[in-house]
Amino acid sequence: MTPRADLLQGTLDLLVLKTLALGPLHGWGISKRLRELSGDAFQVNQGSLYPALYRLEDRGWVAAEWGVSPEGRRAKFYRLTAAGRRQFTAERDGWRQFAAALELVLAAE
Amino acid sequence: VRDLLGAWTRRALRRLRTAARREREFDDEMRFHLEMEAAELARSGLAPDAARREARRRFGGALGAREDVRATAPLHRLEALAQDLRLAPRVLWRSPALAASVVLTLALGIGVTAGVFAFVDGLLFRARVSYAPASFVQLAVERRDSLSRATLPGAVSAGDFRAYRETARSLGAVAAWSPVHLTLGRVDPAPTLGLLVSCEFFPVYSAERPLLGRRFLPDECETPGRGAVAVIGEELWRDRFAADPAIVGRPIVLDGKVFTVVGVMPANYAGRLRGPGIWLPYSAQPQFFGGADYVRDDATAWLVVVGRLAPGATRERAAAELRLIAGRLDAAHPGRSTTLRLTDGSTVAEPGAGRAAAWLVPLTMAAVTLPLVLVCANVTLLLLARAAARRRETAVRLALGAGVGRLLRMMLAETLTLAAVAGAASLYLLHAVPALVRHLLFSADTPFYDTTPHAVALAYLAAVTTAAGLVSGWVPASQSLRLRLTDALKDDDAARAGARGRWGATDLLVGVQVAVGTVLVVGAALFFRAERVMASADRGFDTRRTLLLPLGGAAARVADGVRALPNVRAVAFTSALGDDGEAGAGARVTGGGAVRRAARAVVSPEFFATVGVPVVRGRTFGGNAAAPVGLTDVVVSESLARALWPGADPLGRRLDDGDGHSLQVIGVVRDVRPLSGADVGGAQFYTLRPASTTGDLLVARFDGDGEAAARAVNDAVRRLDPDAVPAARTVASIVATQAELFGHFATLVGALGALAIALAAVGIYGVVAFVVSRRTKEMGVRVALGASRARLVGSVMGACARPVAAGLVAGLTLAAGGSVALGEGFRGTPVRIDPADPTSYAAAAALVLAAALAAMGVPALRAAGADPVRALRRD
Numbered sequence: 001m002t003p004r005a006d007l008l009q010g011t012l013d014l015l016v017l018k019t020l021a022l023g024p025l026h027g028w029g030i031s032k033r034l035r036e037l038s039g040d041a042f043q044v045n046q047g048s049l050y051p052a053l054y055r056l057e058d059r060g061w062v063a064a065e066w067g068v069s070p071e072g073r074r075a076k077f078y079r080l081t082a083a084g085r086r087q088f089t090a091e092r093d094g095w096r097q098f099a100a101a102l103e104l105v106l107a108a109e
Numbered sequence: 110v111r112d113l114l115g116a117w118t119r120r121a122l123r124r125l126r127t128a129a130r131r132e133r134e135f136d137d138e139m140r141f142h143l144e145m146e147a148a149e150l151a152r153s154g155l156a157p158d159a160a161r162r163e164a165r166r167r168f169g170g171a172l173g174a175r176e177d178v179r180a181t182a183p184l185h186r187l188e189a190l191a192q193d194l195r196l197a198p199r200v201l202w203r204s205p206a207l208a209a210s211v212v213l214t215l216a217l218g219i220g221v222t223a224g225v226f227a228f229v230d231g232l233l234f235r236a237r238v239s240y241a242p243a244s245f246v247q248l249a250v251e252r253r254d255s256l257s258r259a260t261l262p263g264a265v266s267a268g269d270f271r272a273y274r275e276t277a278r279s280l281g282a283v284a285a286w287s288p289v290h291l292t293l294g295r296v297d298p299a300p301t302l303g304l305l306v307s308c309e310f311f312p313v314y315s316a317e318r319p320l321l322g323r324r325f326l327p328d329e330c331e332t333p334g335r336g337a338v339a340v341i342g343e344e345l346w347r348d349r350f351a352a353d354p355a356i357v358g359r360p361i362v363l364d365g366k367v368f369t370v371v372g373v374m375p376a377n378y379a380g381r382l383r384g385p386g387i388w389l390p391y392s393a394q395p396q397f398f399g400g401a402d403y404v405r406d407d408a409t410a411w412l413v414v415v416g417r418l419a420p421g422a423t424r425e426r427a428a429a430e431l432r433l434i435a436g437r438l439d440a441a442h443p444g445r446s447t448t449l450r451l452t453d454g455s456t457v458a459e460p461g462a463g464r465a466a467a468w469l470v471p472l473t474m475a476a477v478t479l480p481l482v483l484v485c486a487n488v489t490l491l492l493l494a495r496a497a498a499r500r501r502e503t504a505v506r507l508a509l510g511a512g513v514g515r516l517l518r519m520m521l522a523e524t525l526t527l528a529a530v531a532g533a534a535s536l537y538l539l540h541a542v543p544a545l546v547r548h549l550l551f552s553a554d555t556p557f558y559d560t561t562p563h564a565v566a567l568a569y570l571a572a573v574t575t576a577a578g579l580v581s582g583w584v585p586a587s588q589s590l591r592l593r594l595t596d597a598l599k600d601d602d603a604a605r606a607g608a609r610g611r612w613g614a615t616d617l618l619v620g621v622q623v624a625v626g627t628v629l630v631v632g633a634a635l636f637f638r639a640e641r642v643m644a645s646a647d648r649g650f651d652t653r654r655t656l657l658l659p660l661g662g663a664a665a666r667v668a669d670g671v672r673a674l675p676n677v678r679a680v681a682f683t684s685a686l687g688d689d690g691e692a693g694a695g696a697r698v699t700g701g702g703a704v705r706r707a708a709r710a711v712v713s714p715e716f717f718a719t720v721g722v723p724v725v726r727g728r729t730f731g732g733n734a735a736a737p738v739g740l741t742d743v744v745v746s747e748s749l750a751r752a753l754w755p756g757a758d759p760l761g762r763r764l765d766d767g768d769g770h771s772l773q774v775i776g777v778v779r780d781v782r783p784l785s786g787a788d789v790g791g792a793q794f795y796t797l798r799p800a801s802t803t804g805d806l807l808v809a810r811f812d813g814d815g816e817a818a819a820r821a822v823n824d825a826v827r828r829l830d831p832d833a834v835p836a837a838r839t840v841a842s843i844v845a846t847q848a849e850l851f852g853h854f855a856t857l858v859g860a861l862g863a864l865a866i867a868l869a870a871v872g873i874y875g876v877v878a879f880v881v882s883r884r885t886k887e888m889g890v891r892v893a894l895g896a897s898r899a900r901l902v903g904s905v906m907g908a909c910a911r912p913v914a915a916g917l918v919a920g921l922t923l924a925a926g927g928s929v930a931l932g933e934g935f936r937g938t939p940v941r942i943d944p945a946d947p948t949s950y951a952a953a954a955a956l957v958l959a960a961a962l963a964a965m966g967v968p969a970l971r972a973a974g975a976d977p978v979r980a981l982r983r984d
Binding site: 026027028029032046050054057058066071073074075076 | 124127131134137138139141142144145146148149
């Protein structure tokens with residue numbers, strides 16, 4: 001049984017932004033890469049993934065267009081916009097601060 | 110702000126476009142995702158079929174995902190709303206009777222509320238002009254210095270008016286007016302209201318053309334001495350000049366001065382005046398107000414200034430400019446200071462309006478909103494019954510996973526649809542109610558108010574409609590959603606027991622409505638009877654053969670002229686007819702040791718023979734040459750004689766008339782019913798009219814048609830005095846007019862009563878239907894066990910019997926108390942209300958009971974007629 005971690009509220013957006021920061025991907029690709037990068041810890045339910053993608057698109061951080069997948073299939077690709085990249089940086093720095101602080105507290109004797 | 114709004118709109122539109130595109134592409138995207146997942150699983154060794162199944166499982170239910178995805182889209186809400194709105198009419202169509210009664214009830218409530226709103230709005234908040242109220246302005250000026258005085262609040266002097274008119278660039282037209290009371294001709298029963306105006310007055314207030322002739326010329330308005338001209342209203346033209354087609358150019362006498370009529374304005378003209386009014390150029394002012402010349406004398410503020418904004422000018426700019434002009438005027442008059450306000454010309458903004466309007470408005474609106482609250486409460490009761498009947502449907506929807514919010518929206522969409530239909534239907538009432546109220550409560554001389562519905566009234570209607578839909582839908586909807594799922598699906602008795610305790614409020618609601626309806630119906634019945642009594646009562650003489658003509662002077666000459674007419678049989682004079690005229694409560698008469706209020710009339714010797722009042726004992730004035738006529742003689746009515754000297758012969762007795770004169774009784778006559786004024790129970794006494802008296806009522810007895818006789822008398826008076834505007838009428842037609850006005854009032858009360866009863870019936874129907882829907886299963890069991898249908902109907906109807914009975918008793922008691930007070934209140938008028946009239950109470954009680962029984966009977970009979978097998982199979 002693979003260890004599963006429940007996604008912390010609000011972190012899915014950051015994770016999606018991060019995967020897209022590495023390059024444009026379609027929806028399935030995002031979920032697959034998330035699974036791989038987390039060592040199978042994060043299994044993103046499609047019912048959460050697509051709403052999150054649409055939410056990011058509505059905020060203008062992600063743009064969607066149809067393209068052709070490496071397997072030669074028509075697929076909808078998502079890429080980070082300039083605003084999305086700024087948002088990603090901001091969110092990542094915020095998360096790191098938070099995680100570091102949390103770690104300090106937990107490490108206290 | 111506009112940029113912000115633009116940006117917001119653009120963003121909203123972009124989001125809608127993205128969402129629409131996403132909706133189209135969603136299926137493709139999901140299919141791609143599933144296939145990729147399946148391919149991946151197949152690569153890891155699963156059979157293709159198993160891989161697809163697993164992919165779908167992992168996807169987490171495509172349907173659910175789809176809903177989740179769509180829930181993020183703004184379009185989704187609109188779409189769901191559209192779906193709810195499409196569904197609502199279909200659901201409602203399944204129970205057309207319910208939908209119809211809800212719509213009808215709401216339409217009445219909304220329509221009456223919005224209609225009265227439109228009326229009050231027109232009366233108080235809209236400029237009293239017939240076109241373009243937005244550009245109308247009225248000046249409220251307060252001038253403080255030691256010398257000047259104001260005859261009207263907010264008025265200015267003639268000099269100031271001309272200064273404003275000549276200098277203000279932001280005003281296109283500036284006019285002024287001032288009211289004046291005028292005596293028309295020599296035979297004027299009451300002063301006529303006139304208006305001294307500047308020439309611009311007519312175009313500023315209304316675009317209407319004169320019916321006949323023209324309005325004033327600039328020369329007539331501005332040059333003192335040239336203004337001996339008058340424009341009259343159509344009402345006055347018809348009432349007092351018999352619609353004379355040759356009126357233009359004819360001279361009329363106003364306060365003893367001759368004016369030439371130059372025009373007639375159409376009926377209900379918007380020019381500030383009551384219907385039968387007269388407009389004069391303001392340069393004619395020195396002829397009135399006791400001869401003071403306010404046109405030249407600048408110390409008196411007597412003109413109200415109004416105007417229209419110039420094209421492109423704003424109220425703010427106009428106010429600023431006018432204040433500047435006022436400042437310059439102050440500078441030219443040392444010691445003077447002026448404050449100036451620019452109003453929109455509505456009644457509440459008028460300088461003299463005071464604070465009365467401020468509390469009048471909330472009071473009126475509260476009185477109007479109360480019926481709407483009752484309406485909403487009744488519709489709520491109706492819908493509660495239905496919500497109860499739909500419990501299982503709702504429970505199934507909830508069990509299948511429909512969101513509570515979505516279901517609530519769906520149910521509210523239904524009531525909102527009903528309210529919208531009702532709102533559309535009540536548009537008719539929005540038009541009709543102001544017209545009806547005008548018709549019933551306004552007389553011909555009520556001044557112009559614009560009460561036609563406009564944007565504000567329509568907005569109010571829309572707001573009231575939405576509020577009514579939400580309010581009456583909320584309770585039933587939330588009620589049906591709060592239920593426990595298992596209970597509802599089992600339809601068991603525990604759920605019912607929980608709900609029953611709450612219904613104390615509905616009992617009260619039904620009871621109060623029945624009581625209010627009963628009071629109003631009893632009131633209307635009493636009023637209608639009073640009207641019939643008034644119109645048909647025996648007044649002690651033949652009203653159709655008796656003419657009355659109020660006279661100013663020249664009485665003897667007029668009497669001779671009238672007496673010479675072919676159909677006239679006799680002519681007499683009196684100060685009043687059966688009452689005290691203006692004096693009110695009557696004189697305190699002392700005689701035979703008793704004190705009694707009695708109406709006094711001062712009459713000419715021919716009075717009794719002319720009117721046809723029978724002499725019971727003794728004689729009247731001048732009837733016997735042997736007995737010389739004396740001013741200390743008195744004739745008393747039978748009632749007064751009985752009151753003062755019960756059982757004794759009154760002839761030769763003395764009585765004191767309350768003014769210290771001792772009078773001797775020479776005769777007794779039959780009682781006469783008073784025409785107007787205080788009812789003193791038929792106690793009347795008559796003294797002789799000295800020959801020198803002027804200003805009286807001329808009474809004429811004639812043969813033939815009353816209308817023709819009145820016309821003939823008026824013509825005869827006009828032949829004698831070309832300036833006279835006589836107003837002869839038969840007593841019967843005067844009484845009919847009074848009765849008609851009172852009949853309008855009775856109609857209004859009756860309509861309100863009918864409305865209240867109809868509302869109460871809706872409420873009762875709702876309560877009984879609710880009980881029936883809750884007890885379907887129990888009734889089925891009882892029918893199956895052999896209970897008679899009559900018993901079942903009885904047991905269901907019992908649900909409302911108590912509040913209805915209590916309401917009826919309370920209503921009748923209140924009505925009895927109220928009508929006694931009402932009878933007292935009408936004591937000073939020709940109306941006689943009999944608070945103990947049993948027919949009125951019986952009729953009202955029967956009507957209310959019939960309505961209540963019908964409302965209870967329909968659902969009860971339906972329930973009792975239900976098939977027991979079907980009722981029991983519901984589980």
